[in-house]
């Protein structure tokens with residue numbers, strides 16, 4: 001190899017190393033950002049989130065040993081730093097999935113505040129491929145603010161259906177693209193060009209409701225709603241919620 005070719009190869013390797021390092025840094029930043037953002041977000045939505053997850057208290061496991069112990073299995077996909085612990089009943093046995101390894105330490109730190117909840121495993125993987133979890137094995141799957149970020153919503157939802165037991169429940173709470181023609185929808189369309197680069201792949205103009213509805217669940221109840229930050233909220237929270245990701249959907253689908 002000539003000296004010129006060697007310098008070129010070295011420069012490319014260095015460039016890839018730097019890009020990889022920056023990508024990793026962005027993921028680390030995102031994990032810490034979400035960990036602190038979710039505190040304020042949960043405060044704004046506390047009552048509604050309690051209501052959304054209330055019916056988890058009535059879940060009867062399809063697994064005999066779990067049912068005998070008055071427990072049920074729950075997989076939270078895209079768990080992040082564990083912002084939903086406070087809304088989950090203490091008798092669920094959790095498996096959690098997230099592709100960003102920087103969340104794991106933050107998740108384990110938050111978990112210490114909820115010793116009554118059992119977490120069997122933190123799987124570092126994308127929801128589009130949860131092969132470590134067997135077919136028809138899980139009573140409940142939970143996602144909050146995740147479908148905006150996945151590579152393929154169809155593949156993700158197909159995996160959710162695969163792991164759920166027949167009759168199992170899929171609880172979702174997502175920010176979505178707003179109704180066509182509103183000011184928020186227009187800012188979302190423009191913002192969507194840069195948002196994924198800042199917020200680790202998050203897309204703000206997606207219509208996740210339609211994708212869930214056409215993904216083959218036997219039933220689906222969903223409600224569209226808005227999350228708005230009051231004038232007293234700090235600037236960044238108001239800016240994000242009131243202009244970009246305020247439009248939401250929550251619901252429960254049944255396999």
Ligand SMILES: C[S@@+](CC[C@H](N)C(=O)[O-])C[C@H]1O[C@@H](n2cnc3c(N)ncnc32)[C@H](O)[C@@H]1O
Nearest residue numbers: 078079080083100126127144145146149150151
């Ligand atoms: C906005 S955060 C929400 C975190 C958490 N669910 C919450 O409500 O605080 C989006 C989460 O989705 C995760 N995520 C991104 N792509 C994913 C994928 N393909 N499969 C599963 N989770 C994914 C991210 O790593 C991140 O934890």
